[in-house]
Amino acid sequence: MTSPRIAVVSAGLGEPSSTKLLADRLRDATLRALAAHGQHTEAVDVVLRPLAQDIASHMVTHNPSEALAAAIREVVDAEAIIAVTPTFNMSYSGLFKSFFDVIEEGQLASIPTALGATGGSARHSMVMDTAMRPMFSYLKAQVVPTGVFAASEDWGSDSSLERRIEREGKELADLMVALPRRREADPFDESGEAFVSFEQMLGHA
Amino acid sequence: MSSMQFGIFSVSDITQDPTTGRTPTEHERIKGWIAMAEKAEEVGLDVFAAGEHHNPPFFSSSPTTILGYIAARTERLILSTATTLITTNDPLKIAEDFAMLQHLSDGRVDLTLGRGNTGPVYPWFGKDIRDGIELAIEHYALLRKLWTEPVVNWSGKHRTPLTGYTSTPAPLDGVAPFVWHGSIRSPQIAEQAAYYGDGFFHNNIFWNKEHTERMVRLYRSRFAHYGHGEPEQAFVGLGGQIFMKSTEREAKERFRPFFDVAPVYGHGPSLEEFTEATPLTVGTPEQVIEKTLRFRDYVGDYQRQLFLVDHAGLPLQEVLEQIEVLGTEVVPVLRREFDSVRQAGVPDAPTHAARVVAARAAGTQLGEQGGAWSEQGARSDLDTGAAIARQGGDAA
Numbered sequence: 001m002t003s004p005r006i007a008v009v010s011a012g013l014g015e016p017s018s019t020k021l022l023a024d025r026l027r028d029a030t031l032r033a034l035a036a037h038g039q040h041t042e043a044v045d046v047v048l049r050p051l052a053q054d055i056a057s058h059m060v061t062h063n064p065s066e067a068l069a070a071a072i073r074e075v076v077d078a079e080a081i082i083a084v085t086p087t088f089n090m091s092y093s094g095l096f097k098s099f100f101d102v103i104e105e106g107q108l109a110s111i112p113t114a115l116g117a118t119g120g121s122a123r124h125s126m127v128m129d130t131a132m133r134p135m136f137s138y139l140k141a142q143v144v145p146t147g148v149f150a151a152s153e154d155w156g157s158d159s160s161l162e163r164r165i166e167r168e169g170k171e172l173a174d175l176m177v178a179l180p181r182r183r184e185a186d187p188f189d190e191s192g193e194a195f196v197s198f199e200q201m202l203g204h205a
Numbered sequence: 206m207s208s209m210q211f212g213i214f215s216v217s218d219i220t221q222d223p224t225t226g227r228t229p230t231e232h233e234r235i236k237g238w239i240a241m242a243e244k245a246e247e248v249g250l251d252v253f254a255a256g257e258h259h260n261p262p263f264f265s266s267s268p269t270t271i272l273g274y275i276a277a278r279t280e281r282l283i284l285s286t287a288t289t290l291i292t293t294n295d296p297l298k299i300a301e302d303f304a305m306l307q308h309l310s311d312g313r314v315d316l317t318l319g320r321g322n323t324g325p326v327y328p329w330f331g332k333d334i335r336d337g338i339e340l341a342i343e344h345y346a347l348l349r350k351l352w353t354e355p356v357v358n359w360s361g362k363h364r365t366p367l368t369g370y371t372s373t374p375a376p377l378d379g380v381a382p383f384v385w386h387g388s389i390r391s392p393q394i395a396e397q398a399a400y401y402g403d404g405f406f407h408n409n410i411f412w413n414k415e416h417t418e419r420m421v422r423l424y425r426s427r428f429a430h431y432g433h434g435e436p437e438q439a440f441v442g443l444g445g446q447i448f449m450k451s452t453e454r455e456a457k458e459r460f461r462p463f464f465d466v467a468p469v470y471g472h473g474p475s476l477e478e479f480t481e482a483t484p485l486t487v488g489t490p491e492q493v494i495e496k497t498l499r500f501r502d503y504v505g506d507y508q509r510q511l512f513l514v515d516h517a518g519l520p521l522q523e524v525l526e527q528i529e530v531l532g533t534e535v536v537p538v539l540r541r542e543f544d545s546v547r548q549a550g551v552p553d554a555p556t557h558a559a560r561v562v563a564a565r566a567a568g569t570q571l572g573e574q575g576g577a578w579s580e581q582g583a584r585s586d587l588d589t590g591a592a593i594a595r596q597g598g599d600a601a
Contacts, residue, residue, distance in 0.1 A: 061473040062411055063482055069413075187392045188423050190430070196393060198400035198431075201342050 004176075006030060006043045007078035011085040011096035012118070013049055019118045020047065022150045022165075023084040026116050029169025030082065037177050041079070046071050048095050055095070058102045072103055080112040080176050081141070083132075087119035091131040100135065109140040111181045114172040115147040125149035142179060144171035209543055210554040211536045212252025213245055213528060214287040214444060214511040217265035220518035223462045228518075231264050235271070237521040241514075242275040244525050246282040248532025251554075254285035254317065254511055259293075259326050262468075269302040276310035283556070284310055287408070287444070287511065288319025288387045291348070292340040293330035295364070299344075300351035300372040307377040312557030315383040317406045317442070318345060320394075336363065338393050345384075345397065352381035353571065355578040375578040379571030380564045383555040385442055385509075388420065395420050399427030404440035404555065409484050409500070410513060411469065417443070418503040425505065438552055442509035443500055446485045448519075449530050453488040459523075460487045467517035490534040497535075498542055506547050508554040510539070 008027045012019030027043045034041045048055070054068040064072065075081060085096035100108075115132045119125070128147040136143045146168040154161040185194030215238065221228040229237070242253040253275060255268040265271065272284040284306065289299060299316075307314045320337045321327075327334040343361045350357050351372040360366035376382070385404035388394035389412060398405040405424040407417045425436035433439070450456035457476060464476045464487070479485055486496045497510065512531060515524040553559065564570035572580030 057473040057478075061470040061479070063413065063470070063474060063479065065474070065478065065482075188419050190423070190426060196396070198396050201338070201393060201397070202346070 004039070004041050004079040005074070005077070006041055006080045006082060007046050007075045008043050008082045009046045009048065009075060009084070009096075009099065011048045011093050011099070013086065013093070013095070015049075017049075017086075018150065018152070018155065019084050019086050019116075021155075022116045022118055022148065023082060025162075025165045026082045026084065026114055026148065026169060026172075029165050030080075030114065030172045031169075033166075033170040033173030034176065037173060039173075039177065041176075043082075044074050044078070046074055048099050051099070052095055055098045055102055059098065064102070068102075071099075076103060076107040078111070079181060080114070080172060081108070082114045082116065082172070083136075084116035084118070085127075085132070087117050087124040087127045090124070091127060092117070092135070097135070100139065106140075106184060108136075109182075109184060110179075111141050112172055112175040112179065113141040113143045114168050115143060116150070116168075117147070118150045120152055122149070122151045122153075125151070142175060142181075144168060144175055146171055208547060208551070208553045209507070209540060210251040210283065210509045211531075211539065212250045212254060212283070212285075212509075212511050213241065213514050213531070214252075214254035214256070214285075215241070215265075215513065215515050216256040216287075217258060217263045218468060218516050219262040219264060220468055220516065222518040222520055223466050225520075229521075233521070234264055237515070237524070238265075238271060239275060239278065240521060241524060241528060242282060243278060244528045245532065246279045248529055250282070250528070250532050250536060252283045252285050252509065252511060254287040256287050257290050257321075258323065259329065260323060269306045272314070273306055273309055276306065276313065279313075282313065284314045285385075286316045287406070288317045288321075290321045290326070291318040291344050292320045292337055293326055293332050294344075296344040296348040296351065297367075297370070297372065300348055301374075303382050304352070304372065304374050304376050307382055307557070308374055312377050312561075314557075315385065315555065317385040317387045317404075319387040320391075332363070338391065339363065341394065342397060345386075345401075349381075349401070352376050371578060373578075375571065375576060377557070378561045379577035379580070380557065380561050382557075383440075383560060385440070390416050390420065392420070392423055395424035396427050399424050399433075399439070400431050402428065402431065402433035404442055404508070406442035406444070406509070407504075408444040410444050410446050411483065413482055414484065414503055421504040434552075435550065437505055437548060438550060440509075440552065440555060441504055441507035442511065443504060443507060444484075444511050444513060445497060445500070446483075446513045447493045447527070447531070448487045448514075449490050449493055449527060449535075451489065453492060456487050456489065463517040463519055469516075471517075490530055493535050494538050494542070497539055501543065501546070506543075506551040508552070 008023050010020045010023035051068050054065040058064045085092040113136055117127050148164045148168050185192040187194045219234050245253050256265050257268050259266050268286050320341050324334055340363055343363050357370045358368050385406040386394050386398035387406040407420055409417045425439045428439035429436045448460040461476050486493045514527040571577040
């Protein structure tokens, strides 16, 4: 590990993708806010579209391709994640959900997280609170209060989008500084705290 | 018996042959297993291991019945399991069934314990899947008592208490069957195997080798921690999966339609991707030899290698051919090559005969006249009450 990293997960399907665009803006805002804290952080893009088939294969075989295994490592090893999805049928896209479904349970506990979503109109904006937040609560991630939803019109008009992006970036940076993620101990590390000895299993220790 | 044992294991799936559209009947598959076991012995393999399932499309619900039948039709083959469900089976029945099989087969039996991976089996058998690890720990502790103590008084969390229970028959020659513990990725099970100095088996099939590697490394390290010997003296078994023809191209052409729709990994990655990432080998016997020899690179010298050869709808004739090639062309080379690089001090694969000799030397044998319990003198009558009273008296 070199400097701390933020994994920026985006599940847009278009090229170019407004979902990726929002993810980039949230990333830049976060990095600026971290710099103001005196922290130099790297960000790594995890774009899901090229991994779509690998994710589906992993679901049916438990066997990640090298590219997918590398993407999963980027996310679970990161100090924070920014996760952005397009809105499909009132929820995150299946691709977005599937990627998090193939990550082993517990791997994202306590990770500072910023959420974003895109959609055709602001009428879809509840996706953040009805779909994304419940899922990240289940994953035991620490999610910042602001979630930026960008409707198509936000990209053209003089909307508050930029201000909301800046606010969410600051919140993620603040959270990373104040409550950095706690690493789960490795249950295969005999001297680590997550290791359970047989005496403990028998109730003798 | 050489230092390593080679054999076949099966999950007992009944699957349509995608090249003909024909699905074998349960009866055909059950009888097919007998033919496979007989062929395995005929071509010099050492082990036949039966899976256990309690739901279609699998047929192997009653492994000791089928293994008992195979025992009667073979002379040398070791009968094993892959796996026996330690969570949902009553440990009393495991103790009794496998001791009985041990007598009938003259000691040609060991077993691999597993937790099972079919969720509904737990409630069907009155258990809770959330207790999986706890059940494996508690049930096995009881199983060991039943195999080593003439009269068992016991109480635990997951089973009704026992007072004055004698598991019959006693283990053959007063030495219980060797036990392997199987798990894909639960460190607790590697720890359990290490604690008792039992064997550890990894199915080594569906996952990348890193899973196998870290489980075996932990098991070996803890085996030494608990004072059973050096890490390299632990007992490791691996699975694997192969399909062979005389050319790689022919093997891939023939196996691909089965692979592409196989129940467990079909409709997923390509055959090429899967063979690259997992232990599956589809090719020539030489390629199987080459890949299998490399397993040693990540688990060390090990004692048992089992291959899956009969799944995904492969017809029996094809399976018997695979066993033939395995026994005549692959295993003789593997034995020679593994032996030539084997480190000094690595134990041989466990056999009943060797374990009896070792137990006699260590003074842990329970009796050798074919009736260990009565030789123990702990119980010569059939009156349970008297036995309990006597044990109570011993304790006081």
